[in-house]
Ligand code: ADP
């Protein structure tokens with residue numbers, strides 16, 4: 781299988797509870813390698829731009845407020861079939877529906893404060909990675 785990249789965010793509910801290491805460990809144990817990582821506090825413009833596809837959804841404003849409520853850790857992850865591998869270890873959007881052993885089942889607080897973001901396609905992964913990282917910041 782091909783080694784690919786995906787984009788991850790450790791969300792403010794997880795950084796607030798000091799779970800950056802716990803999340804990263806679960807990603808690594810799932811066969812993903814962190815090839816870029818930085819802790820940032822997103823601006824409102826940055827968060828609105830990142831979630832632009834969700835602009836018409838009823839939860840958009842709350843989601844943006846949540847994402848700028850504290851620091852996040854943005855990461856580039858590399859591994860075989862990285863997008864799917866990451867989505868599998870993340871678990872379902874709503875932690876109540878997530879499988880045991882997934883990040884969201886074990887760590888998330890709610891459907892909104894669900895600890896992690898992960899790209900949903902190779903194409904979106906490339907766009908999302910470029911939104912936060914320069915190529916020279918990614919070291920595989
Ligand atoms: P995922 O993060 O699993 O790809 P989506 O792309 O559908 O999920 O949604 C983006 C984010 O918006 C979710 O991770 C979650 O933080 C938030 N969200 C999604 N659905 C809801 C909802 N019904 N109510 C509140 N927040 C939601």
Ligand code: MG
Pocket residue numbers: 898900
């Ligand atoms: Mg999504």
